[in-house]
Amino acid sequence: MSERKSEPGARPAVGRRRRWLRPQMFPYLLLVPAVVFELLIHIVPMVFGVVISFLKLTALYIRNWSQAPFVGFENFRIGLNTHGAIGSALVHSFLITLAYTVLVVAGSWGFGVAAALLVNSEFRGRGWFRTLFLIPYTLPIYVAVIAWEFMLQQNTGSINTLLVDDLHILKNPPFWLIGGKAFWSLVMTALWRSWPFAFLLVLAALQNIPQDLYEAAAVDGASRWRQFRSITLPQIRPVSTVVVLVLFLWTFNDFNTPYILFGQSPPSAADLLSLHIYVNSFVDLNFGLGAAMSTLLLIFLFIVSVVYVRLLRVGSEENA
Amino acid sequence: MREERFYRVLRVIGLAFFTLITAFPLYTVVISSIKPLGDVQSAFHWIPSRITFEPYVQIWSTVPLAHYFINSAIVCVSATVISVIVAILAAYAVSRYRFFGRDPFRLTVLSTQMFPGILFLLPLFIIFVNIDQTFGVHLYGSRVGLIITYLTFSLPLSIWMLVGYFNSIPRELEEAAMVDGSTALGALFRVLIPVSLPGIVAVAVFAFMTAWGEVLFASVLTTNATRTLAIGLRDYASQSNVYWNQLMAAAIVVSIPVVAGFLALQRYLVQGLTAGGVKG
Numbered sequence: 001m002s003e004r005k006s007e008p009g010a011r012p013a014v015g016r017r018r019r020w021l022r023p024q025m026f027p028y029l030l031l032v033p034a035v036v037f038e039l040l041i042h043i044v045p046m047v048f049g050v051v052i053s054f055l056k057l058t059a060l061y062i063r064n065w066s067q068a069p070f071v072g073f074e075n076f077r078i079g080l081n082t083h084g085a086i087g088s089a090l091v092h093s094f095l096i097t098l099a100y101t102v103l104v105v106a107g108s109w110g111f112g113v114a115a116a117l118l119v120n121s122e123f124r125g126r127g128w129f130r131t132l133f134l135i136p137y138t139l140p141i142y143v144a145v146i147a148w149e150f151m152l153q154q155n156t157g158s159i160n161t162l163l164v165d166d167l168h169i170l171k172n173p174p175f176w177l178i179g180g181k182a183f184w185s186l187v188m189t190a191l192w193r194s195w196p197f198a199f200l201l202v203l204a205a206l207q208n209i210p211q212d213l214y215e216a217a218a219v220d221g222a223s224r225w226r227q228f229r230s231i232t233l234p235q236i237r238p239v240s241t242v243v244v245l246v247l248f249l250w251t252f253n254d255f256n257t258p259y260i261l262f263g264q265s266p267p268s269a270a271d272l273l274s275l276h277i278y279v280n281s282f283v284d285l286n287f288g289l290g291a292a293m294s295t296l297l298l299i300f301l302f303i304v305s306v307v308y309v310r311l312l313r314v315g316s317e318e319n320a
Numbered sequence: 321m322r323e324e325r326f327y328r329v330l331r332v333i334g335l336a337f338f339t340l341i342t343a344f345p346l347y348t349v350v351i352s353s354i355k356p357l358g359d360v361q362s363a364f365h366w367i368p369s370r371i372t373f374e375p376y377v378q379i380w381s382t383v384p385l386a387h388y389f390i391n392s393a394i395v396c397v398s399a400t401v402i403s404v405i406v407a408i409l410a411a412y413a414v415s416r417y418r419f420f421g422r423d424p425f426r427l428t429v430l431s432t433q434m435f436p437g438i439l440f441l442l443p444l445f446i447i448f449v450n451i452d453q454t455f456g457v458h459l460y461g462s463r464v465g466l467i468i469t470y471l472t473f474s475l476p477l478s479i480w481m482l483v484g485y486f487n488s489i490p491r492e493l494e495e496a497a498m499v500d501g502s503t504a505l506g507a508l509f510r511v512l513i514p515v516s517l518p519g520i521v522a523v524a525v526f527a528f529m530t531a532w533g534e535v536l537f538a539s540v541l542t543t544n545a546t547r548t549l550a551i552g553l554r555d556y557a558s559q560s561n562v563y564w565n566q567l568m569a570a571a572i573v574v575s576i577p578v579v580a581g582f583l584a585l586q587r588y589l590v591q592g593l594t595a596g597g598v599k600g
Contacts (some may be wrong), residue, residue, distance in 0.1 A: 024419070026417070027413035027414075027417035027422075027524060028413075028419065028421075029591075030412055030413035033410070034407070034409065034425075034475070034479065035551045038429070041440070041471050041475070042432045042440070043439045044447075045441070046443070049439060049440075049443040063450070063453050064450070114338075115338045118335055121331070123331070129339065131583055131586070132342055133342055135342065135346065137532075138529070138579045139578070139579060140532050140549070140578060142549075142550045143553075143574060144345075147346075147348065147349045147571065149350050150352065150564055150567070155363060156363060157360060158348040160364070161363065161365070162344075163534050192341065192342075199467045200590065201588075223323075230532075253435075253436035253437065274438045277438050277442075278441075282540060291442055298435060298436075298439055300326050301434060302434075309583065
């Protein structure tokens with residue numbers, strides 16, 4: 001209020017205030033909080049993470065990181081040396097994660113599209129199905145995974161009751177959470193939780209397809225299958241690309257599913273990357289090595305995302 | 321019309337399949353939460369030998385569940401509120417103004433959203449420990465520290481969704497208000513925010529849900545006093561015993577706020593998500 005009553009001497013100050021309030025400055029003012037937070041929570045930690053990856057930062061130096069010896073690319077060399085124990089374990093973990101991601105993303109997309117098509121047509125009670133199918137996704141992730149952990153117990157789990165006692169598919173109840181089957185436990189659990197996300201988005205996309213496209217096609221004598229291929233699939237393509245990218249990133253970075261199912265010592269068949277890095281950092285207390293692995297993961301994800309976005313032009317910069 | 325019948329049969333089979341795979345785990349959880357302990361510790365049976373609601377009473381004393389509940393609520397609500405407010409301002413700028421640095425900002429937000437939590441956890445952990453050491457400020461193991469780390473995923477998510485949502489709202493609405501003498505900020509608060517409420521609700525619910533389920537940061541950055549539900553639920557499993565019935569009961573209690581919230585706001589969520597998140 002006070003600047004309104006401007007005395008002659010106060011002129012320059014008013015001028016400076018005015019410059020701050022110039023319309024060009026307004027968007028920057030709005031961005032200040034976001035930029036400050038982005039710096040604090042993303043940029044600084046990321047740069048710091050890269051710095052750590054060049055240090056031999058073990059438990060000894062955790063309270064005073066600047067004393068940790070500088071080792072250059074040593075951590076990266078160890079991580080990428082496929083002849084060494086650490087490097088080969090990292091490659092193994094990477095490949096497991098890749099297989100896991102491909103299966104979960106492909107399965108989620110397929111289930112999501114199928115269920116969305118089923119619920120999209122008019123029939124009584126479709127609202128109930130829609131709600132039911134969304135529940136797995138709305139549950140807190142640890143609840144979903146704990147539920148599966150319980151179901152996958154060898155002697156007290158409902159899955160073995162179903163497979164062995166009721167359906168007689170298997171003779172002896174297998175261990176699902178130990179050994180090679182652990183990988184499939186992981187895939188099933190993640191798939192159960194992820195597909196409703198694809199379902200939700202694809203269903204919304206389906207409802208935006210103009211109905212007269214189908215009517216015109218029907219007049220031309222196109223079969224349902226033909227309509228699906230020539231109208232539905234192209235129309236849900238933009239949503240599908242986003243769904244696949246988002247699910248890829250979530251699944252590839254997944255920590256929750258393996259950590260809750262197996263704790264800090266997962267079976268080798270289910271040793272996903274995020275958990276692998278976590279164990280190397282916080283259990284084996286080699287933070288420098290963990291940071292180097294994180295940096296490698298970052299580079300990989302960055303390349304994949306850029307290639308994917310370029311190929312499919314998602315992120316649609318053009319409509320902004 | 322043969323084809324019609326074929327598709328109707330296909331639909332029934334398909335719906336039955338998805339209903340079964342969805343309901344099977346839900347049934348296991350619900351039925352186990354009302355079984356006596358002896359039942360859940362022996363072979364699984366579809367029908368309980370005896371129905372009891374004791375697990376729902378016991379969960380509160382076996383484990384300090386209420387305490388974890390409060391911790392989770394404080395952390396998740398704070399992270400959500402902060403990210404939504406900061407995101408509204410930033411998204412308004414990005415959506416309505418052309419300015420130098422706009423694209424680098426958008427790109428930064430988009431890319432940080434893609435990075436794994438483990439990438440930020442490690443440096444933040446070391447930064448927190450060292451701040452504690454140097455300045456005596458307790459971020460490590462405190463709720464404030466946890467809230468800050470939760471912003472790493474809730475803030476980019478909120479900004480990204482809101483930019484998309486604001487873009488879908490015609491700018492003529494605010495321009496009309498500004499012609500009537502409103503300032504840009506006034507137009508944001510009096511016109512754009514009320515109109516965008518569905519989108520803002522969607523963003524808040526997603527941010528809250530993601531935080532409510534968060535495990536990674538909570539597993540490293542909490543102590544007994546600040547433990548969240550995500551980690552606290554582990555306490556039902558002791559060395560000698562797993563109280564599966566109580567664990568399942570607690571799982572249901574913990575899920576109620578988010579599942580109920582999500583389902584109640586479903587309409588807005590789909591609207592907000594498709595306008596913002598997808599066409600972004």
